[in-house]
Amino acid sequence: MVKKIIGILGCGWLGYDLALKLKSQKYNVRGTSRNSEKLKKLTEKGIESFHVDLQENKIYGDIQGFLEGLDILVIDIPPGLRKNQESDFAYRIKMFLRFVQVYEIGKVIFISSTSVFEDREDIPSYDENSLPNATDNNGIKITAAEQVVQEMIDKPVIIRPCGLIGEDRHPIKYLAGRKEVKNPDAPVNLVTRDHVNSLIFKVITGELNVFVIHAVSEPHESREEYYQKAAKDFGLESPRFELNSRSLGKKIVSGL
Template sequence: MKQISILGCGWLGFPLAKRLILNGNSVKGSTTSEDKLSILEDAGINPFLVTLERESISENIDTFLAESEILIIDIPPKLRGNQDFSTSLEMTFVKKIQNLIPFIEKSSVSKVLFVSSTSVYGDDNEWITEETIANPDTESGRQLLLTEEILQKNQNFETTILRFGGLIGEDRHPVKFLTGKENLENPDAPVNLIHQNDCISIIEEIIKQSKWNEVFNATAPFHPTREEYYTQKAKERNLVLPKFNSEKSNMKKVISSKKIETILNYKFDLEEY
């Protein structure tokens, strides 16, 4: 049994915590909502109200980290996608993690798993592996990359970076936002998606196999074009079909998950897609 702290029990962190507990681990989970504390507790999670700010952090952070060997950081940057990086001086998300690091250093945590995103890669590459130089073109991607680097350079704990593609699940699918829309760009661009169940299983395998000081891309090896995929998904859900503009097509980015498939011997459940 491992003692694990999950910073951010949201869409992914909450079911992840339940799965880890089901497999015999003890889990502390954080939320920023008092109303959710009882929900976490009812699921067998030791609940904590934790808020990270640019200049401060919740007083109970020490207790949240105490006795845990592993910390999973799963909090989104929540930044505007196209904000101009040159004029963004606050670096809000980066500073929040920087405030957290001294508390990790003095805690029992020796392993950190940071949930990042494939948005750290630019759109000018056609085939992307972990060896591809990250070149984010959004503010969110830039701050995620800086946070990755800060965590990786710290010698007080081992860090594995997990870069997820577009997140989907039973209650979450991009087609809901595309239905009925017209003049959509990049009809020929490959999709780079990962299902919530695969996200959870991959994190489980990283912990089980003790794969630390690694960087993993995580998208399903399933890359139909945007037009093919979202048209089919709209039909399956009886939604108004999205309409794409073939004249606005310039993105060919494919995120490879070969490293996960090889090193973790992981098989994606393609039926989920």
């Protein structure tokens, strides 16, 4: 049986790990990056690499070569809103999908974010049936990108990871020792990179056949409780939380 050709648009921290896992399962894998060193690493791992860069008004690189013949496409590029709050993420996705529409790609998986949901004092729970309701700039723009994908692609799969963590990446490293950290009572919404990539793999193999997936793997402990434990585990100074104001938050849950 011939293995499918899978393309990953954006081989960052999550996408690169996914590419390696798929390659280990004998899939034909293509990956993109804007970084020449990352492209070199992909090539060294036997992954066909392509320079593709989605700028505000133009896409640079060999986008046709990347897309031609793909069976499955995973879109995993950051919105870039931390560096540029005015960036039109939805428009950049739309530019790219105009190319995607030319090719007969069987399945498109879009890696979104739970930022599409609003934090509130009543700590609402959001599952895969919940409608995005973000009111902040980041959440609104990611929601708009999701809508573009759903409008332009037939039956795409939207995966919304919570905050990503892994062996070399954990928020306690940035919170350690900090004072007056907000929202002590809000539940933690985190997911390991391995869990997200296991979900993507199940979509690729057909084991999961749904159109919206929430990726969450860590317990919904309060931020104060969770990060105090994490600080101890990492041998770091515990953060100190602001206890005199009400917490804003949300609980991301999954029906899968």
